[in-house]
Amino acid sequence: MNTASAPSVPNPLAGAMTTGAISIRNVTKVYDPGGVNVLAVEDCSLEIAPGEVCMIVGPSGCGKTTLLNAIAGFHSITSGQIDLDGEMLCGPSKPLADQGADRVVVFQNGALFPWKTLVDNVAYGPVVQGTMTKTEARDKAVEMLVEAGLSNVAGKYPGEVSSGMARRAEIVRALINNPKVLLLDEPYRAMDGLTKSIMHESLLEVYDRTKVTIFFITHDLEEAIFLGDRVIVMTTRPARTKKIVDVKIERPRDYRLLSSEEFRVLVEETKEAVHEEAVKAFEAGERELA
Amino acid sequence: MAQAVVKTGKQKSKIVKLFFDLTFWRGVVAIIVFLVLWEIGAQAKNWFGFMVPFVGKVAPPTDVMVRWVEVAGWPGYWESWYLSTGRVFLGFIAAQVVGIPFGLAMAVNKYFRGMFFPPFEILRPIPPLAWVPASIIFWPTTELSIMFVTFLGAFYTIVINVLGGARSIDIQYLRAAQSMGASQWDLFYKIILPGTLPSIFVGAAVGMGITWEVVLAGEMISGGGQQGGGGLGFFIWSSYMGGVMDQVIVGMISIGLAGYISSSLIRYVGHACMPWRRMF
Numbered sequence: 001m002n003t004a005s006a007p008s009v010p011n012p013l014a015g016a017m018t019t020g021a022i023s024i025r026n027v028t029k030v031y032d033p034g035g036v037n038v039l040a041v042e043d044c045s046l047e048i049a050p051g052e053v054c055m056i057v058g059p060s061g062c063g064k065t066t067l068l069n070a071i072a073g074f075h076s077i078t079s080g081q082i083d084l085d086g087e088m089l090c091g092p093s094k095p096l097a098d099q100g101a102d103r104v105v106v107f108q109n110g111a112l113f114p115w116k117t118l119v120d121n122v123a124y125g126p127v128v129q130g131t132m133t134k135t136e137a138r139d140k141a142v143e144m145l146v147e148a149g150l151s152n153v154a155g156k157y158p159g160e161v162s163s164g165m166a167r168r169a170e171i172v173r174a175l176i177n178n179p180k181v182l183l184l185d186e187p188y189r190a191m192d193g194l195t196k197s198i199m200h201e202s203l204l205e206v207y208d209r210t211k212v213t214i215f216f217i218t219h220d221l222e223e224a225i226f227l228g229d230r231v232i233v234m235t236t237r238p239a240r241t242k243k244i245v246d247v248k249i250e251r252p253r254d255y256r257l258l259s260s261e262e263f264r265v266l267v268e269e270t271k272e273a274v275h276e277e278a279v280k281a282f283e284a285g286e287r288e289l290a
Numbered sequence: 291m292a293q294a295v296v297k298t299g300k301q302k303s304k305i306v307k308l309f310f311d312l313t314f315w316r317g318v319v320a321i322i323v324f325l326v327l328w329e330i331g332a333q334a335k336n337w338f339g340f341m342v343p344f345v346g347k348v349a350p351p352t353d354v355m356v357r358w359v360e361v362a363g364w365p366g367y368w369e370s371w372y373l374s375t376g377r378v379f380l381g382f383i384a385a386q387v388v389g390i391p392f393g394l395a396m397a398v399n400k401y402f403r404g405m406f407f408p409p410f411e412i413l414r415p416i417p418p419l420a421w422v423p424a425s426i427i428f429w430p431t432t433e434l435s436i437m438f439v440t441f442l443g444a445f446y447t448i449v450i451n452v453l454g455g456a457r458s459i460d461i462q463y464l465r466a467a468q469s470m471g472a473s474q475w476d477l478f479y480k481i482i483l484p485g486t487l488p489s490i491f492v493g494a495a496v497g498m499g500i501t502w503e504v505v506l507a508g509e510m511i512s513g514g515g516q517q518g519g520g521g522l523g524f525f526i527w528s529s530y531m532g533g534v535m536d537q538v539i540v541g542m543i544s545i546g547l548a549g550y551i552s553s554s555l556i557r558y559v560g561h562a563c564m565p566w567r568r569m570f
Contacts, residue, residue: 072469101471111462115484115566125470128480157566177470 019085020180020213022048022071027080028238029066040066042238043080050085051211055224057274058234058242059281064217067239068183071215072105073097084180101125104174105183110166112158118145118169119154125177137176144172148202164195168202175210184216188223197255200226208252221274225249225266226257233273236281243273325351349536354543357536366520370541374509374521375548377433378501381440385497389445390490393452398482410449418442418504422511436508436521443504444497451496455489456482488567491560498556502549522548 029041040063048054056064069075071082071089073096081091089097104125112121122141126132132140145154148168153161158169167187174182188196204227207214218224224231231245247266249257257263308314332350349357361367396403396410418439425435459482467481509523520528526541560567 072465074465074468099468099471101469103469105466105469107462107466109460109462111460111466113463113466113481113484115487115564124467124472124480128467128473128476129471159566173470183469 018050020048020050020052021083021085022046022181022213022215023081023083023086024048024067024071025081025083027067027070027082028078029063029070029075030078031066039238041070041077042240044234044240046232046241048213048215051213053207053214053216053227053229055228055231056215056217056234057219057221057224057231057270058239059236059274059278060219062234062236062277062281063239064234065185068105068185068215068217070097071181072103072183073099101129101177102180103183104177104179104181105185106167106170106174106187108186108189110158110163110170110187112166112170112173114158117155117157118150118161121158121169122173122176125173129177141172141176144176145169148172148206162195163191164199167191167199171203171206175206175212179212181213181215184214186217186219189219196220196223197258201254203227204251204253221267221270222258225263225270226253231266231270233270233277236277236284242277243270245270245273349539353536354539357534358540358543361537361540367525370520370522370525371544371548374505374523374545377437377440377505377508377521378498378548378552381437381505382444382494382498382501384437384441385444385448385501386494388441389448389493390452393449394456394478394482394486396449396453397456397486398478410446414446414450418500419507419511422508436505439508440501440505443500447497447500448490448493451489451493452486455486455492458489459485487564491556491564494556494560495553498552499549502545502552506545 024044024046027041027044028039031038031040044063044067046054056067058064066075070077071084073089076095077090078095079092082089082097083091084102088094112118113124116124119138119141122145123132123134123137126137126140127134142151142154145151148171150165150169150172153165153169158166161169170187171182188199191199200223214227216224216227221231225245225247228247231247232241233243233245234240235242245266249262249266328348329350329352332348332353392406396407421439421442422435425438426432429435429438463481463485464477467477472480505521506523506526509521510527522541522545525544526538529535529537529541
């Protein structure tokens with residue numbers, strides 16, 4: 001169960017996906033806040049197949065976000081290498097990856113620009129990259145928002161719509177760039193359970209349509225099992241992969257899965273591993289980074 | 291027919307709404323009550339026959355109104371409005387034009403900030419009015435020195451607000467934009483600038499208030515009577531020198547109105563520039 005390297009789920013399009021493979025090899029990251037070295041990630045290796053939904057769980061402050069920041073190019077790595085589709089993003093010769101629209105991030109607290117309407121938010125990527133004119137980008141944005149069921153709020157500002165709608169629009173804003181990888185950093189944190197389950201279904205719908213590789217950080221184990229092809233349990237700081245849980249549940253999935261025995265067993269299995277690390281993290285009493 | 295009725299109803303709705311708006315009537319009642327209390331207070335000495343501090347010293351609103359009607363017929367009074375408003379706006383606009391880029395430059399460039407922030411912080415606590423003697427020496431005309439002092443009044447507030455606003459922009463917005471392929475220029479123009487707008491308008495609102503305070507004091511001190519020309523500050527000062535107390539109050543209320551109109555203007559512009567915010 002711990003050896004899987006590719007999603008073993010029957011996936012009609014999986015074979016067709018050739019982009020979005022992430023290879024993390026022996027990555028180490030040392031932070032240096034105020035001269036005190038903190039080892040955030042140590043010798044962490046992980047292979048993510050094209051079109052895989054890879055869920056990362058682990059105790060707070062364990063270095064999950066550090067890994068995401070390294071892939072996105074927000075932070076450098078100290079040693080090791082990260083490749084995307086066989087090309088080096090960051091490695092020994094180049095510790096900081098270039099930021100690029102092939103790896104779009106959706107953040108914890110939501111980062112829709114409050115001064116732009118949802119349409120203009122979504123159109124932002126293609127416009128700044130110069131791949132579309134403003135009119136083309138807006139047309140495309142409207143089309144995608146309609147597809148995501150956001151047609152009646154497309155002209156509104158983020159402050160005027162619910163957090164669920166804002167988050168959905170943010171995913172649309174990421175997808176318009178045709179990213180190879182979607183990097184999600186606890187996007188549904190602080191949402192109530194019902195909204196969350198609606199978010200999950202809409203994300204799965206997007207995934208079934210696009211088959212984009214998803215790197216998803218979360219604390220919510222049920223979320224992890226429900227969405228993921230694999231769940232990677234990280235150790236407490238410094239982060240390493242502790243356990244990999246394969247979720248061999250067929251897609252498309254819906255909420256009925258949540259009450260199945262199969263699902264419950266996987267959650268238990270994951271919980272055990274995470275809990276152990278959470279206790280260690282708690283006892284270490286370390287301040288959260290990131 | 292019915293449609294026509296509906297239509298006229300819609301056209302009137304703004305005035306009708308105002309008429310039924312309780313907030314509006316609260317404001318009206320508050321002003322009337324204030325005027326009545328002031329009238330009673332001003333007349334009290336004669337009515338009750340004993341002295342209370344303040345009471346009875348100030349001209350009653352009825353006298354002020356009579357005086358105001360008279361004063362409104364003088365071209366000099368309106369010239370004072372014109373002169374003070376001109377000074378305030380020129381100083382204020384100059385402060386915006388210099389202050390916003392200066393604040394933004396300090397926010398985005400640490401070398402620039404390292405060089406200019408310390409001298410800025412040393413100069414900032416100096417009250418604009420302390421600059422009056424120096425600025426009279428610096429500048430060839432009284433007019434320019436008053437405007438310079440006005441400029442200083444708004445400048446520091448604007449810079450501090452812009453700097454603080456730009457530096458407190460959520461880093462996630464910058465990262466999100468970068469991860470979507472934004473260039474440095476895009477980041478500045480499409481993220482930092484709109485992200486700083488609310489602070490720019492807060493700075494503008496506060497700065498506008500300060501410019502009115504400063505311009506009047508500047509006019510009083512420089513005795514704008516000669517080449518500098520009157521202004522509302524000088525209007526008050528000369529009324530006081532002439533012992534016409536009700537005219538002093540006319541001047542004071544004029545300033546209040548001018549300040550209110552100015553800040554309404556800023557609110558209006560802010561509203562138009564930031565449709566995503568309903569902050570004022």
